[in-house]
Amino acid sequence: MDSETLIEARALTRRYGPNVAVSGLDLTLKKGEVLGLLGPNGAGKSTSMKMLTGNLSPTSGEVLIKGKNLRADAQAAKRHLGYLPEQPPVYPELTVDEYLSYCAGLHGVPRKERSAAVTTAKRDCGLTQVSSRLIGNLSKGYQQRVGLAQAIIHRPDVIILDEPTVGLDPIQIREIRNLIGELGNQHSVILSSHILPEIQAVCDRVMIINKGRSVYDATIDAHLGKSGLVVVFAHPPQIDALQNLPGVNKVDAGPAGRFLIELADGADARDAVVEASVHGGWGLRELRLETRTLEEIFVELTSGEATLREAA
Incomplete structure:
Protein backbone atom coordinates (compact mmCIF):
# COMPACT_ATOMS: atom_id res chain seq x y z
CA MET A 1 0.00 0.00 0.00
CA LEU A 81 -11.86 8.49 9.20
CA GLY A 82 -14.79 10.84 9.43
CA TYR A 83 -18.24 9.37 8.77
CA LEU A 84 -21.66 10.83 8.08
CA PRO A 85 -24.31 8.09 7.84
CA GLU A 86 -27.55 8.65 5.95
CA GLN A 87 -29.25 9.82 9.15
CA PRO A 88 -27.02 12.45 10.85
CA PRO A 89 -26.04 11.22 14.34
CA VAL A 90 -27.01 14.46 16.10
CA TYR A 91 -28.53 15.09 19.54
CA PRO A 92 -31.45 17.51 19.13
CA GLU A 93 -31.38 18.61 22.78
CA LEU A 94 -27.81 19.96 22.53
CA THR A 95 -26.65 23.22 21.01
CA VAL A 96 -24.30 23.10 18.02
CA ASP A 97 -21.34 24.09 20.22
CA GLU A 98 -22.16 21.52 22.89
CA TYR A 99 -22.55 18.72 20.38
CA LEU A 100 -19.40 19.49 18.42
CA SER A 101 -17.35 19.81 21.59
CA TYR A 102 -18.66 16.42 22.69
CA CYS A 103 -17.77 14.91 19.29
CA ALA A 104 -14.28 16.40 19.46
CA GLY A 105 -13.75 14.59 22.75
CA LEU A 106 -15.01 11.31 21.28
CA HIS A 107 -12.53 11.68 18.43
CA GLY A 108 -9.63 12.18 20.82
CA VAL A 109 -9.05 15.89 20.24
CA PRO A 110 -7.08 17.13 23.31
CA ARG A 111 -9.18 19.26 25.65
CA LYS A 112 -7.08 22.40 25.12
CA GLU A 113 -7.53 22.10 21.34
CA ARG A 114 -11.28 21.41 21.26
CA SER A 115 -12.45 25.02 21.17
CA ALA A 116 -10.30 25.76 18.12
CA ALA A 117 -11.43 22.51 16.47
CA VAL A 118 -15.09 23.41 17.01
CA THR A 119 -14.55 26.92 15.64
CA THR A 120 -12.81 25.61 12.51
CA ALA A 121 -15.46 22.94 11.84
CA LYS A 122 -18.26 25.48 12.22
CA ARG A 123 -16.52 27.87 9.85
CA ASP A 124 -15.94 25.18 7.21
CA CYS A 125 -19.55 23.97 7.41
CA GLY A 126 -21.25 27.36 7.60
CA LEU A 127 -22.49 26.97 11.18
CA THR A 128 -20.91 29.95 12.92
CA GLN A 129 -24.18 31.91 13.02
CA VAL A 130 -26.09 29.07 14.72
CA SER A 131 -23.52 28.15 17.39
CA SER A 132 -25.90 28.53 20.34
CA ARG A 133 -29.02 27.14 18.64
CA LEU A 134 -30.51 23.82 19.71
CA ILE A 135 -29.89 21.27 16.94
CA GLY A 136 -33.50 20.11 17.15
CA ASN A 137 -34.65 23.63 16.16
CA LEU A 138 -32.48 23.76 13.03
CA SER A 139 -33.69 22.96 9.52
CA LYS A 140 -32.81 19.58 8.05
CA GLY A 141 -30.18 21.22 5.84
CA TYR A 142 -28.44 22.74 8.86
CA GLN A 143 -28.68 19.46 10.76
CA GLN A 144 -26.90 17.86 7.80
CA ARG A 145 -24.21 20.54 8.10
CA VAL A 146 -23.83 19.67 11.79
CA GLY A 147 -23.41 16.04 10.77
CA LEU A 148 -20.67 17.04 8.35
CA ALA A 149 -18.98 19.15 11.02
CA GLN A 150 -18.75 16.19 13.41
CA ALA A 151 -17.22 14.12 10.60
CA ILE A 152 -14.37 16.59 10.01
CA ILE A 153 -13.81 17.96 13.50
CA HIS A 154 -10.70 15.81 14.09
CA ARG A 155 -9.35 16.62 10.63
CA PRO A 156 -9.37 13.06 9.26
CA ASP A 157 -7.64 12.07 6.05
CA VAL A 158 -10.84 10.53 4.68
CA ASP A 221 -14.55 12.33 -17.53
CA ALA A 222 -12.91 9.12 -18.75
CA HIS A 223 -15.71 8.28 -21.20
CA LEU A 224 -18.22 11.08 -20.71
CA GLY A 225 -18.80 13.23 -23.77
CA LYS A 226 -16.32 11.20 -25.83
CA SER A 227 -17.29 9.59 -29.10
CA GLY A 228 -17.21 5.84 -29.30
CA LEU A 229 -18.32 3.04 -31.59
CA VAL A 230 -20.74 0.29 -30.66
CA VAL A 231 -20.12 -2.70 -32.93
CA VAL A 232 -21.58 -6.20 -33.07
CA PHE A 233 -20.07 -9.09 -35.06
CA ALA A 234 -21.48 -12.50 -35.96
CA HIS A 235 -17.96 -13.94 -35.65
CA PRO A 236 -16.23 -11.67 -33.11
CA PRO A 237 -12.48 -11.16 -33.45
CA GLN A 238 -9.90 -10.99 -30.67
CA ILE A 239 -9.77 -7.61 -28.91
CA ASP A 240 -6.24 -6.99 -30.22
CA ALA A 241 -7.52 -7.04 -33.80
CA LEU A 242 -9.74 -4.05 -33.00
CA GLN A 243 -7.29 -2.38 -30.63
CA ASN A 244 -4.68 -2.13 -33.40
CA LEU A 245 -6.95 -0.31 -35.85
CA PRO A 246 -6.07 3.35 -36.55
CA GLY A 247 -7.96 5.84 -34.36
CA VAL A 248 -8.84 3.31 -31.67
CA ASN A 249 -7.92 4.22 -28.11
CA LYS A 250 -9.48 1.37 -26.10
CA VAL A 251 -11.75 -1.63 -26.64
CA ASP A 252 -14.13 -3.25 -24.14
CA ALA A 253 -15.76 -6.59 -24.95
CA GLY A 254 -19.34 -7.35 -24.02
CA PRO A 255 -21.68 -10.29 -24.55
CA ALA A 256 -22.86 -11.78 -27.86
CA GLY A 257 -20.11 -10.33 -30.06
CA ARG A 258 -20.66 -6.77 -28.86
CA PHE A 259 -17.76 -4.31 -28.44
CA LEU A 260 -17.47 -0.74 -27.21
CA ILE A 261 -14.62 1.07 -28.97
CA GLU A 262 -13.31 4.29 -27.44
CA LEU A 263 -11.91 6.58 -30.14
CA ALA A 264 -8.86 8.78 -29.93
CA ASP A 265 -9.64 12.51 -29.90
CA GLY A 266 -10.91 13.60 -33.32
CA ALA A 267 -10.73 10.08 -34.80
CA ASP A 268 -13.43 8.15 -36.68
CA ALA A 269 -12.57 4.48 -37.12
CA ARG A 270 -15.78 3.36 -38.84
CA ASP A 271 -14.21 2.83 -42.26
CA ALA A 272 -11.32 0.90 -40.69
CA VAL A 273 -13.74 -1.35 -38.76
CA VAL A 274 -15.78 -2.11 -41.89
CA GLU A 275 -12.69 -2.88 -43.95
CA ALA A 276 -11.17 -5.11 -41.25
CA SER A 277 -14.49 -6.93 -40.82
CA VAL A 278 -14.72 -7.69 -44.54
CA HIS A 279 -11.15 -8.97 -44.74
CA GLY A 280 -11.42 -10.92 -41.50
CA GLY A 281 -14.82 -12.43 -42.16
CA TRP A 282 -16.17 -11.12 -38.82
CA GLY A 283 -19.73 -10.63 -40.08
CA LEU A 284 -20.48 -7.03 -39.11
CA ARG A 285 -24.05 -6.83 -37.75
CA GLU A 286 -24.15 -3.39 -36.15
CA LEU A 287 -22.02 -0.25 -36.24
CA ARG A 288 -23.02 3.04 -34.69
CA LEU A 289 -21.31 6.15 -33.39
CA GLU A 290 -22.44 7.52 -30.02
CA THR A 291 -21.45 10.05 -27.38
CA ARG A 292 -21.90 8.60 -23.92
CA THR A 293 -23.26 10.30 -20.82
CA LEU A 294 -23.02 9.10 -17.23
CA GLU A 295 -26.76 8.41 -17.32
CA GLU A 296 -26.35 6.14 -20.34
CA ILE A 297 -23.46 4.28 -18.72
CA PHE A 298 -25.45 3.91 -15.50
CA VAL A 299 -28.59 2.60 -17.21
CA GLU A 300 -26.58 0.26 -19.43
CA LEU A 301 -24.74 -1.30 -16.52
CA THR A 302 -27.60 -1.54 -14.03
CA SER A 303 -30.59 -2.40 -16.19
CA GLY A 304 -29.29 -5.69 -17.55
CA GLU A 305 -28.86 -4.30 -21.07
CA ALA A 306 -25.14 -5.07 -20.97
CA THR A 307 -22.45 -6.44 -18.76
CA LEU A 308 -19.49 -4.44 -19.95
CA ARG A 309 -16.83 -3.88 -17.31
CA GLU A 310 -14.77 -0.73 -17.69
CA ALA A 311 -11.85 0.45 -15.56
CA ALA A 312 -9.82 3.61 -15.49
Missing part, protein backbone atom coordinates in the same frame (compact mmCIF):
# COMPACT_ATOMS: atom_id res chain seq x y z
CA ASP A 2 1.73 3.20 -1.19
CA SER A 3 1.69 6.50 0.69
CA GLU A 4 -0.83 8.00 -1.76
CA THR A 5 -3.42 5.26 -1.10
CA LEU A 6 -5.58 6.10 1.92
CA ILE A 7 -8.13 3.28 1.68
CA GLU A 8 -7.71 -0.12 0.12
CA ALA A 9 -10.58 -2.61 0.32
CA ARG A 10 -9.94 -6.12 -0.90
CA ALA A 11 -12.65 -8.59 -1.90
CA LEU A 12 -15.21 -7.20 0.55
CA THR A 13 -18.19 -9.50 0.89
CA ARG A 14 -21.22 -9.30 3.17
CA ARG A 15 -23.87 -11.99 3.41
CA TYR A 16 -27.13 -12.00 5.33
CA GLY A 17 -27.96 -15.67 5.45
CA PRO A 18 -28.43 -16.79 1.85
CA ASN A 19 -28.57 -13.19 0.58
CA VAL A 20 -25.38 -11.52 -0.67
CA ALA A 21 -25.47 -7.74 -0.17
CA VAL A 22 -21.90 -7.07 -1.35
CA SER A 23 -19.78 -9.54 -3.32
CA GLY A 24 -16.01 -9.29 -3.78
CA LEU A 25 -15.80 -5.48 -3.81
CA ASP A 26 -12.34 -3.99 -4.45
CA LEU A 27 -11.97 -0.26 -3.82
CA THR A 28 -9.09 2.18 -3.51
CA LEU A 29 -9.04 5.85 -2.56
CA LYS A 30 -6.04 8.04 -3.31
CA LYS A 31 -4.99 11.21 -1.52
CA GLY A 32 -6.99 14.19 -2.78
CA GLU A 33 -9.67 12.14 -4.55
CA VAL A 34 -13.44 12.57 -4.33
CA LEU A 35 -14.90 9.17 -5.19
CA GLY A 36 -18.59 8.73 -5.93
CA LEU A 37 -20.30 5.41 -5.22
CA LEU A 38 -23.25 5.28 -7.56
CA GLY A 39 -25.92 2.62 -7.80
CA PRO A 40 -29.65 1.96 -7.73
CA ASN A 41 -31.47 1.52 -4.43
CA GLY A 42 -30.51 -1.80 -2.87
CA ALA A 43 -27.25 -2.06 -4.86
CA GLY A 44 -25.10 -2.39 -1.72
CA LYS A 45 -23.81 1.17 -1.34
CA SER A 46 -24.74 1.67 2.33
CA THR A 47 -23.53 -1.82 3.25
CA SER A 48 -20.21 -1.04 1.59
CA MET A 49 -19.97 2.26 3.49
CA LYS A 50 -20.63 0.53 6.80
CA MET A 51 -17.88 -2.00 6.13
CA LEU A 52 -15.42 0.71 5.06
CA THR A 53 -16.03 2.58 8.31
CA GLY A 54 -15.96 -0.45 10.62
CA ASN A 55 -19.64 -0.18 11.53
CA LEU A 56 -20.33 -3.56 9.94
CA SER A 57 -18.00 -6.51 9.87
CA PRO A 58 -17.50 -8.06 6.42
CA THR A 59 -18.20 -11.75 5.98
CA SER A 60 -14.87 -11.90 4.17
CA GLY A 61 -12.29 -9.49 2.80
CA GLU A 62 -10.33 -6.71 4.48
CA VAL A 63 -10.02 -2.94 4.66
CA LEU A 64 -6.74 -1.05 5.08
CA ILE A 65 -6.84 2.61 6.09
CA LYS A 66 -3.44 4.29 5.73
CA GLY A 67 -1.96 0.83 6.02
CA LYS A 68 -3.85 -0.03 9.23
CA ASN A 69 -6.06 -3.10 9.11
CA LEU A 70 -9.58 -2.08 10.14
CA ARG A 71 -10.31 -5.45 11.70
CA ALA A 72 -6.98 -6.03 13.47
CA ASP A 73 -6.28 -2.44 14.58
CA ALA A 74 -9.64 -0.68 14.48
CA GLN A 75 -8.81 2.22 16.79
CA ALA A 76 -5.70 3.24 14.85
CA ALA A 77 -7.48 2.88 11.50
CA LYS A 78 -10.54 4.89 12.53
CA ARG A 79 -8.45 7.87 13.61
CA HIS A 80 -8.11 8.65 9.91
CA ILE A 159 -14.49 11.62 4.93
CA ILE A 160 -17.18 9.06 4.08
CA LEU A 161 -20.64 10.43 3.33
CA ASP A 162 -23.68 8.20 2.83
CA GLU A 163 -26.46 9.89 0.82
CA PRO A 164 -25.65 13.34 2.28
CA THR A 165 -28.42 15.20 0.42
CA VAL A 166 -31.31 12.75 0.83
CA GLY A 167 -34.52 14.49 1.91
CA LEU A 168 -33.23 18.02 1.34
CA ASP A 169 -34.91 20.68 -0.77
CA PRO A 170 -33.18 21.92 -3.98
CA ILE A 171 -31.56 24.93 -2.29
CA GLN A 172 -30.23 22.81 0.57
CA ILE A 173 -28.94 20.21 -1.92
CA ARG A 174 -26.98 22.88 -3.77
CA GLU A 175 -25.52 24.22 -0.52
CA ILE A 176 -24.44 20.76 0.66
CA ARG A 177 -22.92 19.95 -2.75
CA ASN A 178 -20.91 23.17 -2.67
CA LEU A 179 -19.76 22.35 0.85
CA ILE A 180 -18.66 18.85 -0.17
CA GLY A 181 -16.73 20.35 -3.07
CA GLU A 182 -14.91 22.66 -0.67
CA LEU A 183 -14.16 19.81 1.73
CA GLY A 184 -12.69 17.87 -1.18
CA ASN A 185 -9.92 20.47 -1.39
CA GLN A 186 -8.70 19.48 2.09
CA HIS A 187 -9.73 15.84 2.50
CA SER A 188 -10.26 12.72 0.42
CA VAL A 189 -13.96 11.94 0.18
CA ILE A 190 -16.12 8.92 -0.58
CA LEU A 191 -19.66 9.98 -1.42
CA SER A 192 -22.51 7.52 -1.92
CA SER A 193 -25.59 8.43 -3.94
CA HIS A 194 -28.07 7.20 -6.53
CA ILE A 195 -28.43 10.74 -7.91
CA LEU A 196 -26.32 11.19 -11.06
CA PRO A 197 -26.04 15.04 -11.06
CA GLU A 198 -24.76 14.89 -7.49
CA ILE A 199 -21.91 12.57 -8.46
CA GLN A 200 -21.04 14.60 -11.56
CA ALA A 201 -21.08 17.87 -9.62
CA VAL A 202 -18.53 16.99 -6.94
CA CYS A 203 -16.62 13.78 -7.80
CA ASP A 204 -13.34 13.13 -9.61
CA ARG A 205 -13.98 9.41 -10.03
CA VAL A 206 -17.09 7.25 -10.07
CA MET A 207 -17.66 3.61 -9.15
CA ILE A 208 -20.98 2.08 -10.13
CA ILE A 209 -22.22 -0.76 -7.94
CA ASN A 210 -24.99 -3.08 -9.04
CA LYS A 211 -26.26 -6.11 -7.11
CA GLY A 212 -23.34 -5.90 -4.72
CA ARG A 213 -20.65 -5.84 -7.41
CA SER A 214 -18.54 -3.12 -8.97
CA VAL A 215 -19.45 -2.84 -12.66
CA TYR A 216 -17.65 0.41 -13.53
CA ASP A 217 -14.69 2.33 -12.10
CA ALA A 218 -13.31 5.35 -13.97
CA THR A 219 -12.50 9.01 -13.64
CA ILE A 220 -15.60 11.14 -14.06
Whole structure:
Protein backbone atom coordinates (compact mmCIF):
# COMPACT_ATOMS: atom_id res chain seq x y z
CA MET A 1 0.00 0.00 0.00
CA ASP A 2 1.73 3.20 -1.19
CA SER A 3 1.69 6.50 0.69
CA GLU A 4 -0.83 8.00 -1.76
CA THR A 5 -3.42 5.26 -1.10
CA LEU A 6 -5.58 6.10 1.92
CA ILE A 7 -8.13 3.28 1.68
CA GLU A 8 -7.71 -0.12 0.12
CA ALA A 9 -10.58 -2.61 0.32
CA ARG A 10 -9.94 -6.12 -0.90
CA ALA A 11 -12.65 -8.59 -1.90
CA LEU A 12 -15.21 -7.20 0.55
CA THR A 13 -18.19 -9.50 0.89
CA ARG A 14 -21.22 -9.30 3.17
CA ARG A 15 -23.87 -11.99 3.41
CA TYR A 16 -27.13 -12.00 5.33
CA GLY A 17 -27.96 -15.67 5.45
CA PRO A 18 -28.43 -16.79 1.85
CA ASN A 19 -28.57 -13.19 0.58
CA VAL A 20 -25.38 -11.52 -0.67
CA ALA A 21 -25.47 -7.74 -0.17
CA VAL A 22 -21.90 -7.07 -1.35
CA SER A 23 -19.78 -9.54 -3.32
CA GLY A 24 -16.01 -9.29 -3.78
CA LEU A 25 -15.80 -5.48 -3.81
CA ASP A 26 -12.34 -3.99 -4.45
CA LEU A 27 -11.97 -0.26 -3.82
CA THR A 28 -9.09 2.18 -3.51
CA LEU A 29 -9.04 5.85 -2.56
CA LYS A 30 -6.04 8.04 -3.31
CA LYS A 31 -4.99 11.21 -1.52
CA GLY A 32 -6.99 14.19 -2.78
CA GLU A 33 -9.67 12.14 -4.55
CA VAL A 34 -13.44 12.57 -4.33
CA LEU A 35 -14.90 9.17 -5.19
CA GLY A 36 -18.59 8.73 -5.93
CA LEU A 37 -20.30 5.41 -5.22
CA LEU A 38 -23.25 5.28 -7.56
CA GLY A 39 -25.92 2.62 -7.80
CA PRO A 40 -29.65 1.96 -7.73
CA ASN A 41 -31.47 1.52 -4.43
CA GLY A 42 -30.51 -1.80 -2.87
CA ALA A 43 -27.25 -2.06 -4.86
CA GLY A 44 -25.10 -2.39 -1.72
CA LYS A 45 -23.81 1.17 -1.34
CA SER A 46 -24.74 1.67 2.33
CA THR A 47 -23.53 -1.82 3.25
CA SER A 48 -20.21 -1.04 1.59
CA MET A 49 -19.97 2.26 3.49
CA LYS A 50 -20.63 0.53 6.80
CA MET A 51 -17.88 -2.00 6.13
CA LEU A 52 -15.42 0.71 5.06
CA THR A 53 -16.03 2.58 8.31
CA GLY A 54 -15.96 -0.45 10.62
CA ASN A 55 -19.64 -0.18 11.53
CA LEU A 56 -20.33 -3.56 9.94
CA SER A 57 -18.00 -6.51 9.87
CA PRO A 58 -17.50 -8.06 6.42
CA THR A 59 -18.20 -11.75 5.98
CA SER A 60 -14.87 -11.90 4.17
CA GLY A 61 -12.29 -9.49 2.80
CA GLU A 62 -10.33 -6.71 4.48
CA VAL A 63 -10.02 -2.94 4.66
CA LEU A 64 -6.74 -1.05 5.08
CA ILE A 65 -6.84 2.61 6.09
CA LYS A 66 -3.44 4.29 5.73
CA GLY A 67 -1.96 0.83 6.02
CA LYS A 68 -3.85 -0.03 9.23
CA ASN A 69 -6.06 -3.10 9.11
CA LEU A 70 -9.58 -2.08 10.14
CA ARG A 71 -10.31 -5.45 11.70
CA ALA A 72 -6.98 -6.03 13.47
CA ASP A 73 -6.28 -2.44 14.58
CA ALA A 74 -9.64 -0.68 14.48
CA GLN A 75 -8.81 2.22 16.79
CA ALA A 76 -5.70 3.24 14.85
CA ALA A 77 -7.48 2.88 11.50
CA LYS A 78 -10.54 4.89 12.53
CA ARG A 79 -8.45 7.87 13.61
CA HIS A 80 -8.11 8.65 9.91
CA LEU A 81 -11.86 8.49 9.20
CA GLY A 82 -14.79 10.84 9.43
CA TYR A 83 -18.24 9.37 8.77
CA LEU A 84 -21.66 10.83 8.08
CA PRO A 85 -24.31 8.09 7.84
CA GLU A 86 -27.55 8.65 5.95
CA GLN A 87 -29.25 9.82 9.15
CA PRO A 88 -27.02 12.45 10.85
CA PRO A 89 -26.04 11.22 14.34
CA VAL A 90 -27.01 14.46 16.10
CA TYR A 91 -28.53 15.09 19.54
CA PRO A 92 -31.45 17.51 19.13
CA GLU A 93 -31.38 18.61 22.78
CA LEU A 94 -27.81 19.96 22.53
CA THR A 95 -26.65 23.22 21.01
CA VAL A 96 -24.30 23.10 18.02
CA ASP A 97 -21.34 24.09 20.22
CA GLU A 98 -22.16 21.52 22.89
CA TYR A 99 -22.55 18.72 20.38
CA LEU A 100 -19.40 19.49 18.42
CA SER A 101 -17.35 19.81 21.59
CA TYR A 102 -18.66 16.42 22.69
CA CYS A 103 -17.77 14.91 19.29
CA ALA A 104 -14.28 16.40 19.46
CA GLY A 105 -13.75 14.59 22.75
CA LEU A 106 -15.01 11.31 21.28
CA HIS A 107 -12.53 11.68 18.43
CA GLY A 108 -9.63 12.18 20.82
CA VAL A 109 -9.05 15.89 20.24
CA PRO A 110 -7.08 17.13 23.31
CA ARG A 111 -9.18 19.26 25.65
CA LYS A 112 -7.08 22.40 25.12
CA GLU A 113 -7.53 22.10 21.34
CA ARG A 114 -11.28 21.41 21.26
CA SER A 115 -12.45 25.02 21.17
CA ALA A 116 -10.30 25.76 18.12
CA ALA A 117 -11.43 22.51 16.47
CA VAL A 118 -15.09 23.41 17.01
CA THR A 119 -14.55 26.92 15.64
CA THR A 120 -12.81 25.61 12.51
CA ALA A 121 -15.46 22.94 11.84
CA LYS A 122 -18.26 25.48 12.22
CA ARG A 123 -16.52 27.87 9.85
CA ASP A 124 -15.94 25.18 7.21
CA CYS A 125 -19.55 23.97 7.41
CA GLY A 126 -21.25 27.36 7.60
CA LEU A 127 -22.49 26.97 11.18
CA THR A 128 -20.91 29.95 12.92
CA GLN A 129 -24.18 31.91 13.02
CA VAL A 130 -26.09 29.07 14.72
CA SER A 131 -23.52 28.15 17.39
CA SER A 132 -25.90 28.53 20.34
CA ARG A 133 -29.02 27.14 18.64
CA LEU A 134 -30.51 23.82 19.71
CA ILE A 135 -29.89 21.27 16.94
CA GLY A 136 -33.50 20.11 17.15
CA ASN A 137 -34.65 23.63 16.16
CA LEU A 138 -32.48 23.76 13.03
CA SER A 139 -33.69 22.96 9.52
CA LYS A 140 -32.81 19.58 8.05
CA GLY A 141 -30.18 21.22 5.84
CA TYR A 142 -28.44 22.74 8.86
CA GLN A 143 -28.68 19.46 10.76
CA GLN A 144 -26.90 17.86 7.80
CA ARG A 145 -24.21 20.54 8.10
CA VAL A 146 -23.83 19.67 11.79
CA GLY A 147 -23.41 16.04 10.77
CA LEU A 148 -20.67 17.04 8.35
CA ALA A 149 -18.98 19.15 11.02
CA GLN A 150 -18.75 16.19 13.41
CA ALA A 151 -17.22 14.12 10.60
CA ILE A 152 -14.37 16.59 10.01
CA ILE A 153 -13.81 17.96 13.50
CA HIS A 154 -10.70 15.81 14.09
CA ARG A 155 -9.35 16.62 10.63
CA PRO A 156 -9.37 13.06 9.26
CA ASP A 157 -7.64 12.07 6.05
CA VAL A 158 -10.84 10.53 4.68
CA ILE A 159 -14.49 11.62 4.93
CA ILE A 160 -17.18 9.06 4.08
CA LEU A 161 -20.64 10.43 3.33
CA ASP A 162 -23.68 8.20 2.83
CA GLU A 163 -26.46 9.89 0.82
CA PRO A 164 -25.65 13.34 2.28
CA THR A 165 -28.42 15.20 0.42
CA VAL A 166 -31.31 12.75 0.83
CA GLY A 167 -34.52 14.49 1.91
CA LEU A 168 -33.23 18.02 1.34
CA ASP A 169 -34.91 20.68 -0.77
CA PRO A 170 -33.18 21.92 -3.98
CA ILE A 171 -31.56 24.93 -2.29
CA GLN A 172 -30.23 22.81 0.57
CA ILE A 173 -28.94 20.21 -1.92
CA ARG A 174 -26.98 22.88 -3.77
CA GLU A 175 -25.52 24.22 -0.52
CA ILE A 176 -24.44 20.76 0.66
CA ARG A 177 -22.92 19.95 -2.75
CA ASN A 178 -20.91 23.17 -2.67
CA LEU A 179 -19.76 22.35 0.85
CA ILE A 180 -18.66 18.85 -0.17
CA GLY A 181 -16.73 20.35 -3.07
CA GLU A 182 -14.91 22.66 -0.67
CA LEU A 183 -14.16 19.81 1.73
CA GLY A 184 -12.69 17.87 -1.18
CA ASN A 185 -9.92 20.47 -1.39
CA GLN A 186 -8.70 19.48 2.09
CA HIS A 187 -9.73 15.84 2.50
CA SER A 188 -10.26 12.72 0.42
CA VAL A 189 -13.96 11.94 0.18
CA ILE A 190 -16.12 8.92 -0.58
CA LEU A 191 -19.66 9.98 -1.42
CA SER A 192 -22.51 7.52 -1.92
CA SER A 193 -25.59 8.43 -3.94
CA HIS A 194 -28.07 7.20 -6.53
CA ILE A 195 -28.43 10.74 -7.91
CA LEU A 196 -26.32 11.19 -11.06
CA PRO A 197 -26.04 15.04 -11.06
CA GLU A 198 -24.76 14.89 -7.49
CA ILE A 199 -21.91 12.57 -8.46
CA GLN A 200 -21.04 14.60 -11.56
CA ALA A 201 -21.08 17.87 -9.62
CA VAL A 202 -18.53 16.99 -6.94
CA CYS A 203 -16.62 13.78 -7.80
CA ASP A 204 -13.34 13.13 -9.61
CA ARG A 205 -13.98 9.41 -10.03
CA VAL A 206 -17.09 7.25 -10.07
CA MET A 207 -17.66 3.61 -9.15
CA ILE A 208 -20.98 2.08 -10.13
CA ILE A 209 -22.22 -0.76 -7.94
CA ASN A 210 -24.99 -3.08 -9.04
CA LYS A 211 -26.26 -6.11 -7.11
CA GLY A 212 -23.34 -5.90 -4.72
CA ARG A 213 -20.65 -5.84 -7.41
CA SER A 214 -18.54 -3.12 -8.97
CA VAL A 215 -19.45 -2.84 -12.66
CA TYR A 216 -17.65 0.41 -13.53
CA ASP A 217 -14.69 2.33 -12.10
CA ALA A 218 -13.31 5.35 -13.97
CA THR A 219 -12.50 9.01 -13.64
CA ILE A 220 -15.60 11.14 -14.06
CA ASP A 221 -14.55 12.33 -17.53
CA ALA A 222 -12.91 9.12 -18.75
CA HIS A 223 -15.71 8.28 -21.20
CA LEU A 224 -18.22 11.08 -20.71
CA GLY A 225 -18.80 13.23 -23.77
CA LYS A 226 -16.32 11.20 -25.83
CA SER A 227 -17.29 9.59 -29.10
CA GLY A 228 -17.21 5.84 -29.30
CA LEU A 229 -18.32 3.04 -31.59
CA VAL A 230 -20.74 0.29 -30.66
CA VAL A 231 -20.12 -2.70 -32.93
CA VAL A 232 -21.58 -6.20 -33.07
CA PHE A 233 -20.07 -9.09 -35.06
CA ALA A 234 -21.48 -12.50 -35.96
CA HIS A 235 -17.96 -13.94 -35.65
CA PRO A 236 -16.23 -11.67 -33.11
CA PRO A 237 -12.48 -11.16 -33.45
CA GLN A 238 -9.90 -10.99 -30.67
CA ILE A 239 -9.77 -7.61 -28.91
CA ASP A 240 -6.24 -6.99 -30.22
CA ALA A 241 -7.52 -7.04 -33.80
CA LEU A 242 -9.74 -4.05 -33.00
CA GLN A 243 -7.29 -2.38 -30.63
CA ASN A 244 -4.68 -2.13 -33.40
CA LEU A 245 -6.95 -0.31 -35.85
CA PRO A 246 -6.07 3.35 -36.55
CA GLY A 247 -7.96 5.84 -34.36
CA VAL A 248 -8.84 3.31 -31.67
CA ASN A 249 -7.92 4.22 -28.11
CA LYS A 250 -9.48 1.37 -26.10
CA VAL A 251 -11.75 -1.63 -26.64
CA ASP A 252 -14.13 -3.25 -24.14
CA ALA A 253 -15.76 -6.59 -24.95
CA GLY A 254 -19.34 -7.35 -24.02
CA PRO A 255 -21.68 -10.29 -24.55
CA ALA A 256 -22.86 -11.78 -27.86
CA GLY A 257 -20.11 -10.33 -30.06
CA ARG A 258 -20.66 -6.77 -28.86
CA PHE A 259 -17.76 -4.31 -28.44
CA LEU A 260 -17.47 -0.74 -27.21
CA ILE A 261 -14.62 1.07 -28.97
CA GLU A 262 -13.31 4.29 -27.44
CA LEU A 263 -11.91 6.58 -30.14
CA ALA A 264 -8.86 8.78 -29.93
CA ASP A 265 -9.64 12.51 -29.90
CA GLY A 266 -10.91 13.60 -33.32
CA ALA A 267 -10.73 10.08 -34.80
CA ASP A 268 -13.43 8.15 -36.68
CA ALA A 269 -12.57 4.48 -37.12
CA ARG A 270 -15.78 3.36 -38.84
CA ASP A 271 -14.21 2.83 -42.26
CA ALA A 272 -11.32 0.90 -40.69
CA VAL A 273 -13.74 -1.35 -38.76
CA VAL A 274 -15.78 -2.11 -41.89
CA GLU A 275 -12.69 -2.88 -43.95
CA ALA A 276 -11.17 -5.11 -41.25
CA SER A 277 -14.49 -6.93 -40.82
CA VAL A 278 -14.72 -7.69 -44.54
CA HIS A 279 -11.15 -8.97 -44.74
CA GLY A 280 -11.42 -10.92 -41.50
CA GLY A 281 -14.82 -12.43 -42.16
CA TRP A 282 -16.17 -11.12 -38.82
CA GLY A 283 -19.73 -10.63 -40.08
CA LEU A 284 -20.48 -7.03 -39.11
CA ARG A 285 -24.05 -6.83 -37.75
CA GLU A 286 -24.15 -3.39 -36.15
CA LEU A 287 -22.02 -0.25 -36.24
CA ARG A 288 -23.02 3.04 -34.69
CA LEU A 289 -21.31 6.15 -33.39
CA GLU A 290 -22.44 7.52 -30.02
CA THR A 291 -21.45 10.05 -27.38
CA ARG A 292 -21.90 8.60 -23.92
CA THR A 293 -23.26 10.30 -20.82
CA LEU A 294 -23.02 9.10 -17.23
CA GLU A 295 -26.76 8.41 -17.32
CA GLU A 296 -26.35 6.14 -20.34
CA ILE A 297 -23.46 4.28 -18.72
CA PHE A 298 -25.45 3.91 -15.50
CA VAL A 299 -28.59 2.60 -17.21
CA GLU A 300 -26.58 0.26 -19.43
CA LEU A 301 -24.74 -1.30 -16.52
CA THR A 302 -27.60 -1.54 -14.03
CA SER A 303 -30.59 -2.40 -16.19
CA GLY A 304 -29.29 -5.69 -17.55
CA GLU A 305 -28.86 -4.30 -21.07
CA ALA A 306 -25.14 -5.07 -20.97
CA THR A 307 -22.45 -6.44 -18.76
CA LEU A 308 -19.49 -4.44 -19.95
CA ARG A 309 -16.83 -3.88 -17.31
CA GLU A 310 -14.77 -0.73 -17.69
CA ALA A 311 -11.85 0.45 -15.56
CA ALA A 312 -9.82 3.61 -15.49
